Amino acid sequence: MTRVLVIGAGPAGLAAAVAARDRGAEVVLVDASDAEGGQFWRHLPAQRAGRRESRLHHGWSRFTALRERLRADPGCEILLETGVWAIEPGERPVVHVLRGPADGGSRSRRALTADAVVIATGAYDRTLPFPGWQLPGVYSGGAAQALAKGERVAVGRRVVVAGAGPFLLPVAASLSGVGAEVAGVFEASGSRALAAGWLPRPWELTRVPGKAAELAGYAVGQLRRRIPYRVGWGVIEALGAARVEAITVARLDDDWWPRPGTERTLEVDAVCVSHGFTPRLELALAAGCALGADRFVAVDAAQATSVPGVYAAGELTGIGGADAALSEGAIAGHCAAGGHPDDRAVRRAVSARRTASRFAARLERAHAVHSGWTSWLSDDTIVCRCEEVTAGMLREVRAATPDAGLRSLRLTTRAGLGPCQGRMCGRAVEEVLGTSEASMDRRPIALPVRVGELADRETDET
């Protein structure tokens, strides 16, 4: 029997697992978290389940249906709290995992072998640095939403949401839903970029039922709660002694340079910042998958990567949201189990993917990060927080070593060499340095592993 291993139990991974089971494959689904759902469907633990999950979560019934289907299925083994730390491609790819809580002392090593692997590791939150962003009270949009969805905790009483992309709206809605006053949503993309992204083919939007409903829901919620929404504005500074007390916002031009004289100060006790997402590429790169020019994993119509037996789906192949992830996951799982994208079983998924990918292209056009943002960094703004590397240090070393590439610049400045290994700061460091090499994404050890665990003998499974 074909054995398919799915990495990541978010929308793409769950859909892949179900589709691979439908095609008759034996499935192993692994996820580092202690619950299925990924970032999109992050929720309270079962023992203190909320009655309002279905209202807080878009597509909640879709999630529970996928989850229950897999849980009840003896042909699908679900391994939670299972982190993949290495992957070795080959005739049959080998996936190396550590099982057990990440901070516990008793993780065990296992090597999982499969005929095909579907990588659905999703994306990291992207947050552009600004002076004061290391102050307590500054959150990534993803962290704020995880606290709201997973713990029912609001990160502050009076909060501003800023950055770029449609994710700002769900963050604002989640915060509002757990009792925070949202003093404003500031979208950095100007009305021109938004119009270029959204207006030329408005009919495409109406073909994305999930997305359209999702966006309409947020818009209605916003109006009802009177949250001010500004486009072409950004947070350029957080102020405060021991924590955030206020923020400075400014009007941005088309390239995201702040317009002098437009600065305004708002008193808040928290700010949530999100500038979209960057794909979690380390496992795909370790497997040898080729990237496209846009630095997402390149896939064909079957969601197959450049490496035989390795498939990718979801945000890893382009930021498209949950609907795109669900359709890509279904196609990836089906094809990993031996199916073909022309098969009847995935006809609806293929059509949904087509619509979703157009939507994703428009998102990118409307909300892409523009280069002017680096101008709001002062020399003492920390860009790499693990190693406390400032924008000034990066600029100085860049000027002093004109022929250096990213590798040498990293080793000299220590940017991206700390525990996060550039997961949080990688793209920001590259943009401040003015390089565009992909090497920050290369992390052959995808999770920190203890020396003792590395030395252990692995349990091999076939």
Added chain:
Amino acid sequence: MASVIVVGAGIVGAAVARALAHEGHAVTVVERGASAGGTSASGEGNILVSDKALGPELDLALRSTELWRALEAELRAELPRDAPSIEFEPKGGVVVATTDDGARSLLAFAARQRTAGVVARELGPDEAHAAEPHLTDAVVAAVHYPGDAQVQPAIATEALLASARLAGARVLARAEVLAAAPGDGRIAGVVTSRGTLRADHVVVAAGPWSAAVAERLGSSLAVLPRRGVVLVTTRMPRTVRHKVYDADYVGAVESGAAGLQFSGVVESTASGTVLIGSSREQRGFDARLPTEVLRGLARRALALFPCLADAAVMRAYGGFRPYAPDHLPVIGEDARVPGLWFATGHEGAGIGLSLGPAELVADLLAGRPPSLDPAAFSPARAGLRTAERAA
């Protein structure tokens, strides 16, 4: 004064460029990618005498170590005040034997090194624990080498290049050498992807890629890549004070075997991380990191420092070390193509050995009697020719 092209902006190329530029030669460094982007940025930054057996490589190491000790002060005088430190740390090395056989051969090895002037102090188990409190209880004997040191290799490379630039050298990055410039038997320069450069001499310092460059320039060179992998932990309180090796390290460096070999090398860096090496394997330019290599490294490190079991490894990186069949560097002029020079083949010791060859090339190019006998490193030596014929 002559015009010289140096091919490769790694540590050896940077050191050669600096030495030649300081003598007044017109130097251009041609680099296919970016500076410090290959082997020089994928190693621990070893400056070692401890692992060198009696012979020409040890002489080169002793001279290079002297030059390293002087370099930090020289660079401080030359470079801007806020230039990053090269993190030169003369911390010394401790080689550890955990079996009676191992102890016997380690002590005999050290005794021979002492005849060449190497400082190598024998340590009993108690002294070894005094030097390295977290060392395994299994230690039978150890040798302390105060001459071993460490440097941050990427910063050192950039600092040497910066010094060379201040002395007038030019660096042309993202320029790949494609062929020799047309001439009359003597080298006349190089054709690169960014145009043709003419020069009196061309020094190939392209590390493991030197053989390919030599071929493009109408010669040949028996230098091949050997893969080495290093693990990096998260920052931790200083646990390891010296460079600490197990006694097998010496054997692995000199071995010609193609299979995967391990020897434990553990040390702390200035930034607080612990580096765990090293593996050696001949596998061409295959850049994958097999988990069996990572496991072998971890096991060797635990054999030296059992307390590292809970240290978290956050990164692994591999590099390609250039080696010649007789495991000696290749330094000097190519008799077949006058004006073509080599400074490569330093295997895993290229950071430590970079300054000696630079001085040697400068001496030979100026016609001065060199401080070391260059015959053992000659591109025309028997050890290289035999291998080329066999290949």
